[in-house]
Amino acid sequence: MAPVDVASLQRRTLRLLCTTQVLGGIGVTIGFAVGALLVAEIAGTAAAGLAQSAAVVGGALLAVPITRIITGHGRRPGLAVAYGVGALGGTLIVLAAATGWIPLIFLGMLLFGGGSAANLQARYAAVDLAAPARRARHLSLVVWATTVGAVAAPNFAALADRVTGGWGLPPLSGPFAFSSAAFVLAAGVLLIRLRPDPLLTARRLAAAVPDGPGEVGPEAAGARSTPAPPPGDPVTAEPVPAPSARRGAGLRAAWSVVRARPAARLGVAAVAIGHLVMVAVMAMTPVHLREFHPVEEVLPVVGLVLSLHIAGMYALAPVVGLLADRFGRRAVILGGVGTLLAACAVAGTAGHHTPRLVVGLVLLGLGWSATMVAGSTLLSESVPDAVRPSAQGLSDLLMGLAGALAGAVSGFVVQVSGYPVLTLLAAVAVAPLLALALRPVPASAPDEED
Structure with a gap:
């Protein structure tokens, strides 16, 4: 195999991923x-x-077929297909608005989740060729890039509706036409520019290393900074055979590997539980604000609160990644747990004090960022190469389902018991993650965070 300038390729991949x-x-x-x-x-x-x-x-369920495509053919086609499905969903929503056919709009919304699935899966492409000491930082840069789109998009919604109104599209459907165009453009950029594919390149580099598969990064082209774990992986209670590429394609195989590895279990739990807590509290905050703000004032207040919450989620992601590389994934996950608990305490006791509620929502975003970045990185480096894409897809599936469950249950809790009880239950939900993060690592285990 011809020599590969992995560092240069990684920089190019990061720039492309941030653009898309x-x-x-x-x-x-x-x-x-x-x-x-x-x-x-x-x-x-x-x-x-x-x-x-x-x-x-839809975004959670689409993680399953997208993961199969990524496992078999690489990041480039998998991400492009996910964006393509999202574009199809947006188109169906526009058609549903024009025809008034209700089942079609639900199908469109289900497929529209493909855009979210692609955005989430893209963060893992940043890790494929990253050096071990920079994995969290590179992943966090891709997470951070979402901030630009998330902050700018609401300002485009009204413009898109006005522009497409002249085309004869029904009111409020125009933004979905723009969404479809953005997804198609992102898919096209990936198909044309994401060459060579980072995942396939990482596999070729791993196969070229004489002492067997292990973590892949710039060190794979020469010296290795971290030795591959021995066949009887000491992180597990019993030997775990390295799965073949075929076995690695299934979520069942990924679950077997994740379940056997404490570090991987912690990574999956951090992502899923952090997302569950964030969605549960965030989803009902506008309802809570409506209780003590006049109707004519509530929308601007909700917009401000949620904007600051989104800033907490994404804006400091590179700082979180730097801390995870400097102090370790487990330490940052614990920091995220503490931040989520503080967020629940502040928001739950804010009452009708909006500035205090804002502080709680910003802390909620920061806690989510810590568990997302550190958990995703820890999972990615804690499973064998062949099963890694499937394990990442499994994590996104569980995260999406946890968020959907949280959103569905949170409304019922607030209706029956109120917003403070919701924040209390959200804090209780963090307990399993705290227990996993504090669980001692066997002395014979290799450093999970190298």
Whole structure:
């Protein structure tokens, strides 16, 4: 195999991923900004929440076929197909708005989740060729790039609606047409420019290393900074055979490997539980604000609170990645747990004090960022190369389902017991993650975070 300048290729890959994350972030957020309003116009207010949940569930379920494509053919076609599915969903939503056919809009929202699935999977492509000491930072840069699209998109929604109104599209459907265009553009950029594929390149580099498969990064082309674990992986209670590429294609095989490795279990739990807590509290915050703000004031207040919350989620992701590389993934996960608990305490006791609630929502975003970045990185480096894409897809599936469950249950809890009880239950949900993160690592285990 010809020599590969891995460092140069990684820099190029990161630039490309950040560009497509901006496009994907615009596509996802511009649609979600008006999705509930459009569905309410067509199918009624009661259906609006269900349609938004359909998009979340769709993104989670689409992680399964997308993972199979990535495992068999690489990141490039997998991400492009995910964006393509999202574009198809946006197109169906526009058609549903024009025809008034309610089942079609639910199908469209389900497929629209493909854009979210692509944005989430893209963060793992940043790790394929990263050096061990920089994995969290590189992953966090891709997460951070979503900020640009997420912040800019709501401002495009009204413009998109005005422009497409002249084309004869129904009101509120225009933003979805723009979403589809953004997804198609992102897919095209990936198909044309993401060459060579980072995952396939990492596999070739791993195969070229004489002492067997292990972590892949720039060291794979020469000296290795971290030796491959022995066949009887000491992190597990019993030997774990390295799965073949065929076995690695299945989520069942990925689950077997993740379940046998404490570090991988912690990574998956950090991502899923952090997302569950964030969605549960965030989803009901606008409802809570409506209780003590006049109708004419509540929308600007909600917009400000959620904007600051999103900034907490994404804006400091590179700092989180730097800390994870400097102090270790487990330490940052513990920091994220503490931040999530503080967020629940501050938001739950804020009462009708909006500035205090803002502080709670910003902390909620920071806690999510810590568990997402450190958990994703820890999972990626804790499983064998062949099963890694499947394990990442499994993590995104569990994360999406956890978020959908949190969104569905949170409304019921607030209706029955109120917002403070919701934040208390969200804090209790963090307990399993805290227990996993504090669990001692066997003395014979290799450093999980190298």
